[in-house]
Amino acid sequence: MKEKKMRSMMHEFLVLGCVLLGILGNVSAGITSSFVRSEFPAVDMPLDHEVFAIPSGYNAPQQVHITQGDYDGKAVIIIWVTPSEPGPNIVKYGTSENKYDYTAQGSKVKNYTFYNYKSGFIHTCLVKDLEYDTKYYYEIGEGDSARSFWFKTPPKIDPNAYYKFGIIGDLGQTFNSLSTLEHYIESGAEAVLFVGDLSYSDEHEYSENGERWDSFGRFVERNLAYQPWLWIVGNHEVEYLPEINEVEPFKQYLYRYPTPYAASESSSPLWYAVRRASAHIIFLSSYSPYVKYTPQYEWLLAEFKKVDRKKTPWLFVLMHSPLYNSNSAHYMEAESMRVVFESWFVKYKVDLVLAGHVHAYERSPDYSAFREASYGHSTLEIMNKTHAFYHWNRNDDGKKVETDSFVLYNQYW
Ligand SMILES: [Fe+2]
Numbered sequence: 001m002k003e004k005k006m007r008s009m010m011h012e013f014l015v016l017g018c019v020l021l022g023i024l025g026n027v028s029a030g031i032t033s034s035f036v037r038s039e040f041p042a043v044d045m046p047l048d049h050e051v052f053a054i055p056s057g058y059n060a061p062q063q064v065h066i067t068q069g070d071y072d073g074k075a076v077i078i079i080w081v082t083p084s085e086p087g088p089n090i091v092k093y094g095t096s097e098n099k100y101d102y103t104a105q106g107s108k109v110k111n112y113t114f115y116n117y118k119s120g121f122i123h124t125c126l127v128k129d130l131e132y133d134t135k136y137y138y139e140i141g142e143g144d145s146a147r148s149f150w151f152k153t154p155p156k157i158d159p160n161a162y163y164k165f166g167i168i169g170d171l172g173q174t175f176n177s178l179s180t181l182e183h184y185i186e187s188g189a190e191a192v193l194f195v196g197d198l199s200y201s202d203e204h205e206y207s208e209n210g211e212r213w214d215s216f217g218r219f220v221e222r223n224l225a226y227q228p229w230l231w232i233v234g235n236h237e238v239e240y241l242p243e244i245n246e247v248e249p250f251k252q253y254l255y256r257y258p259t260p261y262a263a264s265e266s267s268s269p270l271w272y273a274v275r276r277a278s279a280h281i282i283f284l285s286s287y288s289p290y291v292k293y294t295p296q297y298e299w300l301l302a303e304f305k306k307v308d309r310k311k312t313p314w315l316f317v318l319m320h321s322p323l324y325n326s327n328s329a330h331y332m333e334a335e336s337m338r339v340v341f342e343s344w345f346v347k348y349k350v351d352l353v354l355a356g357h358v359h360a361y362e363r364s365p366d367y368s369a370f371r372e373a374s375y376g377h378s379t380l381e382i383m384n385k386t387h388a389f390y391h392w393n394r395n396d397d398g399k400k401v402e403t404d405s406f407v408l409y410n411q412y413w
Helices: 002-011 175-186 206-224 249-257 296-306 335-349
Strands: 018-021 062-070 078-083 090-094 102-105 122-127 135-141 147-152 161-168 191-194 229-231 272-276 279-283 314-318 352-355 361-363 370-372 376-382 385-394 399-409
Touching: 002 191, 062 147, 062 206, 062 229, 078 135, 078 296, 090 122, 102 370, 161 175, 175 206, 175 376, 175 385, 229 279, 249 296, 296 314, 361 385, 361 399, 370 385, 370 399
Parallel strands: 018 361, 161 191, 191 229, 279 314, 314 352
Antiparallel strands: 018 352, 062 078, 078 122, 090 102, 090 135, 135 147, 161 376, 272 279, 361 370, 376 385, 385 399
């Protein structure tokens, strides 16, 4: 246990790395921000903190989170947990508040064990055939324990569709995580591209690990029940722990954070692609095989060939471990993936490669155009098929301070 703690302290020192491929004209020497974080290392919020409060009512649904449920944004997957018994496994929904004209049936309710932890009942429900650009209200649970939320579907796939994404990674459940999430919610972005490392439950004692997945789910519900996050795995999702006989990688993640992988003909929930508004987004796993002849390699090559820049002019790729990184933390960890995929990213004119892992902000072009050892979130505002705005917003003593921004010119158009 002591060794585990030390390893995690060494590991997590720096929130978001951003790598931009391609040349944006002449760029001068890189900037390293003089900002110094005041609270380091970040401390997890105690389990009795109000952000982790259990909703009232017997067996009330908790940890409600949604993600895109299909290839083109006309479906969502709604996931929630009931603590005491399975309870109703349906989502009631409709386009007016408190009036639910439709019902969707969840897939089989699941639960699992992990070391000495027994999970609640995990519900997964695909709500499909939605209208674009429409606000939907939904309700889960029953009686006094029923809970209602809403989400908005994206505009239809269109080359000039406006859309604002948020980018968050390595979130965890520290006081800084709360600051990041609160700032992000103020940004007005409509969906999050999440670059891996969700709960950091694996930094806790084995006996608290499962519980910290639950507390994380309750913490992020304030945003995740209302807008989709599109996630990938980070190293903290692997949880390969032979010492406690837990040897199924990504076990807890896979029960809790499904993806619409089959819609992009992927054979694994760990890598997939979606289209949303004017963007085609590819999600990779840094911790699954990706060399030649592996499923991820073959799938990615096929997916690149499906990209139609006339329909979705913007092409983004997400992975957890950054291909370029000038920090000592995690230096060159993704070098092998760079060797395999970098030439494809150039060939297919990827506009933006987003990664996490290193708990600091950094971007190219040039090896390191801007770097800052800060926590925070980014927004990516697509204006039309040729221009987008990128903003990095650091947390600074609880305030949001924008410290880096740039105009992203489409690499294809
Ligand atoms: Fe990581």
